[in-house]
Amino acid sequence: MRAGVEVGEPHEHPEAVAALLAAHEFDVVLGSLHFVNDLPSFSRRYFRDQTLEEGVASYFSALAALAVAGDFDVLAHFDIICRAAYRAFGAVIADYSPYEGLMRQVLRILIERGKGLEINTAIAYRRMGDLASTLQVLRWYREMGGDIITLGSDAHHPRDVGAGCDGALDLARSAGFDRLATYEGRQVRRVSI
Numbered sequence: 219m220r221a222g223v224e225v226g227e228p229h230e231h232p233e234a235v236a237a238l239l240a241a242h243e244f245d246v247v248l249g250s251l252h253f254v255n256d257l258p259s260f261s262r263r264y265f266r267d268q269t270l271e272e273g274v275a276s277y278f279s280a281l282a283a284l285a286v287a288g289d290f291d292v293l294a295h296f297d298i299i300c301r302a303a304y305r306a307f308g309a310v311i312a313d314y315s316p317y318e319g320l321m322r323q324v325l326r327i328l329i330e331r332g333k334g335l336e337i338n339t340a341i342a343y344r345r346m347g348d349l350a351s352t353l354q355v356l357r358w359y360r361e362m363g364g365d366i367i368t369l370g371s372d373a374h375h376p377r378d379v380g381a382g383c384d385g386a387l388d389l390a391r392s393a394g395f396d397r398l399a400t401y402e403g404r405q406v407r408r409v410s411i
């Protein structure tokens with residue numbers, strides 16, 4: 219059996235994260251961003267006072283700050299902002315081109331620090347986004363030399379564990395990956411796909 223934990227905004231709470239990770243032996247630590255300037259990155263409220271473009275850009279800037287300083291192994295649901303965008307505007311973000319520079323900055327940091335990137339299937343099976351945009355980011359990541367990919371279904375209910383992972387596997391293969399990462403004692407293990 220393996221144990222994992224997801225830490226939100228680890229760069230903003232380094233002491234709490236250090237205490238948690240010292241108290242338990244986790245196999246994998248997911249890092250994620252649920253709030254930017256106290257606004258929830260999964261809720262329509264996030265966009266109350268900003269346009270889609272402004273909000274997504276500020277989200278990716280904050281994601282870079284997390285990637286630089288957080289103690290984590292894998293960046294989870296980098297695309298959670300799609301959920302807020304869908305809830306606020308009914309808009310599916312199918313193209314990250316306008317944010318390419320910001321997203322590549324995040325990817326560069328992950329690669330330099332040896333951190334993984336999660337393919338999160340929630341936007342697909344909850345119908346709030348388009349995995350074609352995830353494929354776009356996977357291609358950038360691979361082109362830049364990234365090779366640590368994990369799958370996550372972000373299940374908040376037992377019935378959703380593993381949901382959409384078949385599609386995510388196809389996505390990883392389409393982006394040119396022939397192996398996935400898994401973790402044991404916070405060390406990367408490889409699995410051929």
Ligand SMILES: [Zn+2]
Pocket residue numbers: 224250252294295
């Ligand atoms: Zn989360």
